[in-house]
Amino acid sequence: MPELPEVETVRRGLAPVFTGSGLERVETRRGDLRFPFPPRFSERLAGRRVTALGRRAKYLVATLDDGEALVMHLGMSGSFRIDAADPQAVHHRAASAKAAHDHVVFHFAGGARVTYNDPRRFGFMLLVPKAELAAHRLLAGLGVEPLGDELTPERLAEALRGRKAPLKAALLDQRIIAGLGNIYVCEALHRARLSPLRAAGELVDAKGGPRRGLAGLVAAIKQVLGEAIEAGGSSLRDHRQTDGSLGYFQHSFRVYDREDAPCPTPGCRGHVARIAQGGRSTFFCRACQK
């Protein structure tokens, strides 16, 4: 379930392993995921050390000691599994492993392994020279990171000015805010009490500044992502979990996948509706989201 909080959770879980020992060997079990693997992928990684594991939007970026960067995207169904060098962990893994869609295995010098599994193969891996990262076609157009200081009501107003697309579509657009997906857009709009159907530009005043409501949206986005990361972090502490996709936060969804449930907004008597926007499900409350 890789939106920003899930990718960040994965990053935190993988970082100690990736930056611990050098890469001894990397196996690919097929020639491509969404895209073909880069030429000589395994050879270019073997013997390298990962100096840092970062994240940009929903991309994981492993910086290598030779000036390249391994960029990884989980698509819709990608997940990583850690098999520690610890024999007990290996033993447990043997009982629960399902290797059907294991496409890449990273073998580290200390004996640890990290396996990338992706049934739908919408994920991909790239090798990009560090100096060209910012200009890479997949990363160059990305909008602001929603966590941290860059995302402000003023900045968002600038990006939404004149937009006729519905708020739902605008927030899913990675060129505006980088890292939101279907779940967290629904959740943030509900918390901000804004309708996903509203034209995005309506939240911007004539001078291009933020209207009332935009500050609330920014706060809701940061809040829901922050809470999700906290919850995801607590579930990833258990590395024996074979499927990195469960996270405790799914139990905290207020509207996502809750069609017909009573609206959780205090005092609201509405129910969660489900509509399609751009071919994807939107969950919201018509009564309190305006």
Next chain:
DNA sequence: CTGTGTTCCTGTTCGC
């Protein structure tokens, strides 16, 4: 430039 629809792929769930 902006907005919308299609497409990649497999697994799971739902209605008959």
Next chain:
DNA sequence: TGCGAACAGGAACACA
């Protein structure tokens, strides 16, 4: 129980 249809967390790309 079986079986086809609908749907799933993303986003590049084509096109009006």
